[in-house]
Amino acid sequence: MMQENTGEQGYNIMSIILQSIPSDAAITKIEYEGPMIALYTKNPKYLMENNQIISNMVNMIKKRIIVRTDESIRKSEEDARNILIQLLPKDAEVKSTFFDTALGEITVEVKKPWIVNQPDTSTNDFNMIELINKTGWKIRVKKASHIQSEMMKQVNYTLKMNANERNKFYKYVGDQIFRPKLDQTAEASLLTLGGFGEVGRSCMLLTTHESKILLDCGINPGARESLNAFPRLDWANIELDELDAIVISHAHLDHTGFLPVIFKYGYKGPIYCSEPTLPLMTLIQNDMIKVAMVEGKIPLYTERDIKEVIKHTITLPYGMVTDIAPDVKLVLSNAGHILGSSTMHLHIGNGDHNLVYAADLKYGRSQMFESASWNYPRVETLIIESTYGAKEDIMPSREEVEMNFVNTINRTLTDGGKVLIPVPAVGRAQEILMVIDSYMKAGKMIEAPVFIEGMISEATAMHVANPEYLARELRQRIMETDDNPFMSEYFTIIERADGREEALRDGPAITMATSGMLEGGPVIEYFKALASNPKNRVVFVSYQVNGTLGRRVLDGSKQVSVMGREGKIEVININCGVEKIEGFSGHSDYNQLISYVGKLRPKLRRVIVNHGERRKVENVASAVGRIFKIHTNAPSVKEAIRLL
Numbered sequence: 059m060m061q062e063n064t065g066e067q068g069y070n071i072m073s074i075i076l077q078s079i080p081s082d083a084a085i086t087k088i089e090y091e092g093p094m095i096a097l098y099t100k101n102p103k104y105l106m107e108n109n110q111i112i113s114n115m116v117n118m119i120k121k122r123i124i125v126r127t128d129e130s131i132r133k134s135e136e137d138a139r140n141i142l143i144q145l146l147p148k149d150a151e152v153k154s155t156f157f158d159t160a161l162g163e164i165t166v167e168v169k170k171p172w173i174v175n176q177p178d179t180s181t182n183d184f185n186m187i188e189l190i191n192k193t194g195w196k197i198r199v200k201k202a203s204h205i206q207s208e209m210m211k212q213v214n215y216t217l218k219m220n221a222n223e224r225n226k227f228y229k230y231v232g233d234q235i236f237r238p239k240l241d242q243t244a245e246a247s248l249l250t251l252g253g254f255g256e257v258g259r260s261c262m263l264l265t266t267h268e269s270k271i272l273l274d275c276g277i278n279p280g281a282r283e284s285l286n287a288f289p290r291l292d293w294a295n296i297e298l299d300e301l302d303a304i305v306i307s308h309a310h311l312d313h314t315g316f317l318p319v320i321f322k323y324g325y326k327g328p329i330y331c332s333e334p335t336l337p338l339m340t341l342i343q344n345d346m347i348k349v350a351m352v353e354g355k356i357p358l359y360t361e362r363d364i365k366e367v368i369k370h371t372i373t374l375p376y377g378m379v380t381d382i383a384p385d386v387k388l389v390l391s392n393a394g395h396i397l398g399s400s401t402m403h404l405h406i407g408n409g410d411h412n413l414v415y416a417a418d419l420k421y422g423r424s425q426m427f428e429s430a431s432w433n434y435p436r437v438e439t440l441i442i443e444s445t446y447g448a449k450e451d452i453m454p455s456r457e458e459v460e461m462n463f464v465n466t467i468n469r470t471l472t473d474g475g476k477v478l479i480p481v482p483a484v485g486r487a488q489e490i491l492m493v494i495d496s497y498m499k500a501g502k503m504i505e506a507p508v509f510i511e512g513m514i515s516e517a518t519a520m521h522v523a524n525p526e527y528l529a530r531e532l533r534q535r536i537m538e539t540d541d542n543p544f545m546s547e548y549f550t551i552i553e554r555a556d557g558r559e560e561a562l563r564d565g566p567a568i569t570m571a572t573s574g575m576l577e578g579g580p581v582i583e584y585f586k587a588l589a590s591n592p593k594n595r596v597v598f599v600s601y602q603v604n605g606t607l608g609r610r611v612l613d614g615s616k617q618v619s620v621m622g623r624e625g626k627i628e629v630i631n632i633n634c635g636v637e638k639i640e641g642f643s644g645h646s647d648y649n650q651l652i653s654y655v656g657k658l659r660p661k662l663r664r665v666i667v668n669h670g671e672r673r674k675v676e677n678v679a680s681a682v683g684r685i686f687k688i689h690t691n692a693p694s695v696k697e698a699i700r701l702l
């Protein structure tokens with residue numbers, strides 16, 4: 059009787075819940091909500107005050123449970139907002155409220171979340187349970203950013219406008235995840251579809267006895283022909299509707315750029331990623347459309363396809379065990395690379411195999427993020443990157459890197475020059491903002507106005523809105539104090555082109571602008587204005603790819619031409635200083651990659667190396683084999699590896 063312990067899985071869960079829940083809980087409905095089981099109640103107060111009921115039940119059924127309020131007790135948005143304003147401590151300063159009607163959840167952005175989160179009972183008697191009880195809505199309190207992110211608003215708006223569709227989608231996904239298993243056979247294999255023996259178009263297909271899951275879905279922006287630009291889904295020979303899920307490690311284009319295309323061609327299933335990855339990848343995917351338009355190319359996908367991605371994304375916090383298929387459980391953990399970047403732990407079958415895909419990884423602390431997680435209870439196979447996997451890829455210590463950066467800036471400012479820092483919007487930009495703020499405050503960097511332009515502010519706002527994804531110290535500063543390094547008084551955000559005059563006026567100044575490789579974006583206007591003066595200096599803080607304008611400038615070109623307004627070619631003479639500060643990388647260097655494997659060593663049976671040039675992949679694979687005596691693979695694209 060194969061089906062006995064599987065086919066009745068759903069029925070068993072529901073009946074266990076019904077039996078163990080007291081009638082005081084006033085449960086009106088139990089249903090799947092994607093990977094979770096949602097309990098709807100008319101008496102949320104009771105379940106919150108007796109929270110051991112839910113945790114006992116989770117231990118029993120080993121599934122995630124979420125408590126939702128019954129629609130009939132939810133006050134209208136207007137009434138709920140009024141109650142909220144009345145009951146929340148005034149000092150918290152409510153900046154905005156967002157009502158998610160699909161989930162019955164209000165996100166409240168306040169200026170001082172610490173007042174709500176740790177109410178000082180002597181001065182205010184704020185009570186969250188009371189607030190939920192009175193409004194009939196669940197409530198999430200978040201930090202309001204000083205800068206509004208248009209992209210986050212758009213994402214929220216898309217979610218809200220499609221509440222009904224999302225409700226149906228969640229139920230559909232739940233039915234798929236908790237469908238009966240065919241039998242207990244355990245099998246797992248991996249097809250390499252992109253990002254193996256190369257950097258770009260990261261993508262692989264995990265196939266188990268029961269399910270098919272795509273891990274990452276990127277493009278290679280540098281590739282000349284489409285055969286090398288996109289993941290080789292054609293070779294995998296699968297229909298999109300056979301896929302159970304797509305899991306995304308982080309927002310960068312080489313991991314997410316192909317997602318909208320998948321929806322364009324008819325995928326209707328879920329995407330799983332961390333919370334901040336959703337608005338960040340939306341920002342990056344939208345930017346790709348803009349870049350294509352500017353270059354006169356036809357974009358791969360439209361804004362409509364991006365909206366489909368948003369509607370089908372289920373975000374997960376780090377550390378939460380989530381069923382994503384009948385025989386696969388997923389846990390995302392911090393990868394230390396960019397905001398929301400995740401390693402994926404995939405638990406296959408009844409613990410038959412445990413796979414960790416580390417994706418882009420920083421095993422080492424930065425000012426922004428904790429070092430990547432390594433403490434997995436079990437892992438037999440590790441997939442690890444090798445972007446900086448050559449022997450000579452040893453980065454200086456963070457302190458050295460920061461001192462080099464500070465000294466370069468101080469020298470330029472002392473000579474009366476201006477500093478221009480071309481910077482990618484996500485990740486590096488925020489790290490540089492923090493370094494500048496802390497060294498200026500400590501009196502180690504000459505104080506000067508800092509101008510910020512381009513997508514940087516959008517991405518920064520997303521960092522402030524997701525402090526739980528930042529390094530502990532930084533998170534505490536944002537959540538518990540008024541001292542937020544991203545809101546430093548040294549910084550001026552330039553929102554429109556006519557604001558540039560101020561940044562270009564005589565006198566010392568530092569300007570940060572996108573794009574990071576001088577390939578378009580507002581940085582070009584500053585570069586044109588500053589390049590001819592030998593007192594000024596361009597400081598690169600990120601990798602400059604061959605063939606980009608940034609690389610030519612870095613390699614010492616004395617004259618370059620750029621596309622000016624109305625398509626006219628402009629010639630720029632370069633007399634200013636040019637410098638590259640090595641080491642501000644979101645990737646692990648060679649030593650960090652090897653130590654990461656060393657940390658996991660006792661549990662590992664196999665290491666698969668990807669995301670690097672061929673010789674770097676091979677170097678890491680052979681080093682791991684030599685040092686740890688573990689079986690390694692250094693596959694190319696279009697290979698199949700049997701895991702189990």
Ligand SMILES: [Zn+2]
Pocket residue numbers: 308310395418
């Ligand atoms: Zn990345």
